[in-house]
Amino acid sequence: LLGDVKAAGTEVREEYRWTQERWDEYRRLAEEMEEAEPSAKGLIFLDYGKQTLTSDGRILNEYRFAGKVLTQDTKWWGTRAWYIDEGINRIDVLYARSISPDGTVHEYSPDDITFSEPTRGEVFFGQGTAMSLTIPAVDIGSIVEYGYIDEEYAPEDPELFxxxxxxxxxxxxxxxxxxxxxxxxxxxxxxxxxxxxxxxxxxxxxxxxxxxxxxxxxxxxxxxxxxxxxxxxxxxxxxxxxxxxxxxxxxxxxxxxxxYPDYSYYHERFGRLHREHIKITPEIDSLARAIVGDLESEKEKIAEIYHWVQRNIRYISVKGALASRFGGHYAQITLDNKYGDCSDKAILFSALLEVVGIRSYPIIVMTNDAGFMDRSRFPFWGGNHAINEVWWDGERHVLDATGNLHRFPTYSMGDCDLYYANYVRGEIVYNPPIPAENNSMQSVTLVELRADGSAIISDSMWFTGDMEAGYRGYFEYMPEQRHEMIVEQFVSQRKAGGRLSDFALANIRDISKPFLMEFSYEVDDYTIEAGNYLLLEVPALRYSFPEIELSDPNFGKKSDMTFMRTHDVTFTLADNYTVRFVPERFELSNEYFDYVANYEVDGNTIRFTDRYRVKKLRIPISDYAEYKADAEKIMAYVKERIFLSEE
The missing domain is CATH 2.60.40.3140 (Immunoglobulin-like)
Known part of the structure; x- marks a missing residue:
């Protein structure tokens, strides 16, 4: 089949040959479009796609393109890449050429096509081949023209067209x-x-x-x-x-x-596949019972198995047929291998939970970083990730055992604010944003300000959700001898000139327990002189809103994550300082985030507490102006400082 691809470049069919008429037409279009769009980096004359299900069950994906390169940014139009799945699809290059400004035509040849193993991560092993085409002589001013057919000559199920x-x-x-x-x-x-x-x-x-x-x-x-x-x-x-x-x-x-007008066929097709692969074997039965031991509550059993699958089944993807790509391997195969991808781990997780009487189902999602596929508007059967719907306390919940760092009951942020497909139950379910409390960073800080302006600071921090997984994973990945250097960098980001005194990290490798981080450091000049006053700032008090950089955007925005951050900071001041000013209490709440902050003064002790929560991921364009105004109020507030005088 790969040889067929090369042979296709030796002759261009009559209907795809370059003609003077097309050259004249493209020059006319270029002149017209450049005048209308003077800032364009390229001009697209033709963007054509045809997708065909044939009567004998083949799927043909045809695409044709023509455009003019105006800047370096569109020279990539001269490069195409495909993935060839052996035994399933083949590529037929219909034509590919560039035309220089002087009218010289540069047709591609078989030598312009290369085949290689696709770029893979260390945890992915496929069975396909990467094919790439570099159209010759593409430069600024060139017209690029190509067409191809990606033929699935042996799709596993044409009904999934x-x-x-x-x-x-x-x-x-x-x-x-x-x-x-x-x-x-x-x-x-x-x-x-x-x-x-x-x-x-x-x-x-x-x-x-x-x-x-x-x-x-x-x-x-x-x-x-x-x-x-x-x-x-x-x-x-x-x-x-x-x-x-x-x-x-x-x-x-x-x-x-x-x-199909609804999900009925897909529910039956993939529900049967998932049910078949969640097969309880004697080994799976004994393992599940050994993991939970004498635990009695649903949540305790789920937590133990959730953590076990994450830590003991390595993420590696080895995929071939649709059954394994989309339905996962049989649970026993994944257990024997001690590795699997998201669908494999979801199948095994459900099988283990079933043994101990917990309802669980593999579910298919399109993660929210890929946009928002509204499955309620169209019966979209696909996805890019498999996780689990798990029931406890009479309610459905979502868990994701793909990684190896999330403490029950938290899971990856990419799995929320989306519709998922539970094919076993025959349901399409909306999973709302993760509660802010389930993805948090919280800290208690003590600051002792000495008479000479130096300070001793001690911090205790704890986390949940992706925040915990991120910090835990970073320290687990790094050699232990580098941990001190990492914390030193953390300190220097908090306060220039800070010198680490001591630190401790707890539960780096035990994901069933909270990851804790404690450190203390000293700073020579902690305050900032401002006329007759000294300014004092709350350590690590900063909130950013990159989504509000535009005054009048055209699109709705998406926050990186729902999130909660709290500070509890106590300043103890030497006797030579007098508190002159602290900011007033601040409180703001809207549909998307809320923030409350307060300063309390008791003699020479100041306590600052706050709580910031991002409650939703998506900000509709209709609410953007109000969202931006409220965000700017928070950013202005956290820039305020404590004023001291010194005797």
């Missing part, structure tokens, strides 16, 4: 078009996103509909052999990316389609 197409990219497009084709007699069910002025995403993920000429309704062409659904947009404005947006999949116009 689920085409989709996105119409907008970072550069203007004259024509963006997609066609979905199914055999005659089959119906395609589809949902469009951001193609209609009444789309519910408007006011949420995006301020207004992007500019283009086109309609959300397809042109449907029926023949004796097939039905073709066509969407065509013209003069599509470029998508100007903004940091901290909700993700490309929720801000770009798109259409998604499939062979």
């Amino acid at each position: 689920q085409p989709r197409f996105f119409f907008q990219s970072g550069e203007p497009a004259k024509l963006s078009k997609c066609e979905f084709e199914v055999p005659a007699g089959r119906e395609l069910f589809y949902e469009t996103f951001l193609l209609d002025a009444n789309d519910p995403y408007i006011g949420q993920t995006i301020k207004e509909l992007p500019k283009f000429v086109g309609t959300p309704e397809p042109v449907i062409t029926r023949t004796d052999s097939s039905t073709i659904y066509t969407w065509e947009l013209r003069d599509v404005e470029p998508l100007i990316w903004e940091s901290n947006s909700m993700g490309y999949t929720t801000i770009a116009p798109s259409v998604h389609a499939g062979l």
Whole structure:
């Protein structure tokens, strides 16, 4: 099959040959589009995709592109890469060429195609081959043109055919078009996103509909052999990316389609697969009972097994067929191997819990860093991660045993604020944002300010959720002899010139217990002179809001995480200092975050306490102005200082 790919480059079919008419057309379009979009880095003349389910069950993914390179930023258009899964798909390069400004045509040759093992992490082992094509002589001013077909000639289940197409990219497009084709007699069910002025995403993920000429309704062409659904947009404005947006999949116009109007087929297909792989063997039975021992409560049993799977089953992905890629290997296979990927670990976790009477199911998610796939609008069967729905106290909860650092009942932030598919139960469930308290950093700090302006500071810190996993994982990964240096760096970030006196770390490798961090340090000049006063700042009091950098964004925003941070800081001042001013109590609350802070003065002792909570991940564009105004109030408050005088 790989040889077939190379041979395809030796001759271009007549319909794909370069013509003078196309050269004239592209030059005309370039002149027109450059005038309309003078800041464009490239111009897209054609963005065309066709996805076909054939009558014999093959899936053809055809794509054709033509564009003009205007800056270094779009020279990458001359490079294409594919993944070839042996026994499943092959690539047919229809044509690929660049045209220099003087009209010289540079056709690709088989020598421009290379094959290699795909770039893999140390924990991924696939069975495929990476194929890449470098179109010759692509430079600023070049026109790039190519077309290819990625043919799944042996899909494991053609009924899972689920085409989709996105119409907008970072550069203007004259024509963006997609066609979905199914055999005659089959119906395609589809949902469009951001193609209609009444789309519910408007006011949420995006301020207004992007500019283009086109309609959300397809042109449907029926023949004796097939039905073709066509969407065509013209003069599509470029998508100007903004940091901290909700993700490309929720801000770009798109259409998604499939062979079924609901999840019934997918529930049956994957539910059967998951149930089959959660097979209890004598080894799994005895292991589960040994792990929980004499524990009686549901939560205790779940916690022990949760921690055991995380720490004893290494994350390594070895995938081939759909059954193992999407359904995980049989639980016993993963146990025997002592390794597996997310779906493998989810299957084994459910099997172990089933032995001890706990209801648990593998579930499929599209993590929130990949955007927000609204499964309630369209029956999207796929995902990029597998975790678990686990029941205790009569309620469903989510746990993720993929990693090896989360203490029960916390799990990865990427698994929340999304819809997941529980195929075993036949349900689509919304999992809300993780409560802020379940992803926290809390600290108690004592500051002794001496008469000469130096200070001794001691800190105790504890964590939950991703914060705990991050700190625990960092120290576990680093050699123990480097721990002191790491804490020294931590101290220097808190106060310039700080000298570490002592430190202690607890429960680095025992994820069933809280990870604790304690350290003390000294600073020679702790206060800041300001005229007749000395300024005192609360250690490590800083809150950032990178999502509010724009005054008038076009897209809704996404916070990195729900989160809680608390400070409890006590300043003990030498007798030669007098407290002249402390900031007033501050309290603010909205739908997305809240903050409360307070200073108490008792003679020469000052106590500062605060609590900051991020409660939601996604900030709709309609609420952005209020969100930004409230965030700026918090940032202004934490910059205020304590004023002292010195006798």
